[in-house]
Amino acid sequence: MILQNKNSTFWAVATFVISTFFWGSGSAWAGGYYSCTSPAVLVGTSSCSDGSIAIFNADPVCPLPQTLQNHVCVTLTTSLSDDAETIFNWAEHDYPQYFSSNETTQISNPWLYRYYQKTNTYAGVNNQDKSVYVLGGVFGPSPVLVNTVANLVKVANADPSALYGVWRTSIPGAVWTSPGTYTDWLHVSTGIAVGDLIIRPDGTYIWNSYGGKSGNWVRGDSDYPVVLIDTVENKQWKVSTDSKHTGGRDIVIWDGRFLYYDGRK
Secondary structure, eight states: OOBOOTTSOSBOOOBOOOTTOOOSTTOOOOOEEEEOOTTOOEETTTEETTSOBOEEEEOOOOOTTEEEETTEEEEOOHHHHHHHHHHHHHHHHHOTTTSOSOOOOEEETTEEEEEETTTTEEEEEETTTTEEEEEEGGGOSSOEEEEEHHHHHHHHHOOGGGGOEEEEEEEOOEEEEEEOSSSEEEEEEOOEEEEEEEEOTTSEEEEOOTTOEEEEEEEOOSSSOEEEEETTTTEEEEEEEOHHHHTTSEEEEEOSSSOEEEEEO
16 A cells, blocks of 8 residues: 555655756646657757757647647646546645645646645646656655556545444354265355454554554545554555445455455444
């Protein structure tokens, strides 16, 4: 997971430094491309196969609401614009210590971004690689890649509130058969209660299993809105309502591999 709870580290991400990055009012991604006069072709970055020097073609300045894509002005897709709004609004709601106010989204090709003056922080969506970046404040002077737009939209749309409260957890029962001499044997396991799980809205949990454990939980995605950070077993337990079997009355707690628990109120 890349997301941390509000009271811990914000995002564990890798720095993605872009040397030609300019971000601010009226600025744009400085760029362009080289070309050669036919039939010569480009060799390296700025030379032509016939020995001549390639011609530099500056990228156009695109009028709003268009944006630059592959050196051509294109109309910004509504879906990307909507996704950017979803991500920015979610970040302001869940992480006000970094994105401290509700700001208006601005466009500076190829970026959709919001600037937060109080923390001197930018949050932006790049229309070319469809990814989300942060810059300034605690994130430093170089742009930092957070994740793709598609992945963060899933996180932003995840609603963990249905999982808050006390859940009685257990290892689920099972029924299976094994071959016998004259007939198959039917085996029934009733399951084992392991203790209560308490998921709190403040990003913490207590789980009375495996000798007792507690810690922080983080946002997951729309399938598993809560992920319990388990430092005892060194696992990340994914939690979701069991809509398939119980219509959402019970929950499933899964380690992402082969272990899972049931929970009910």
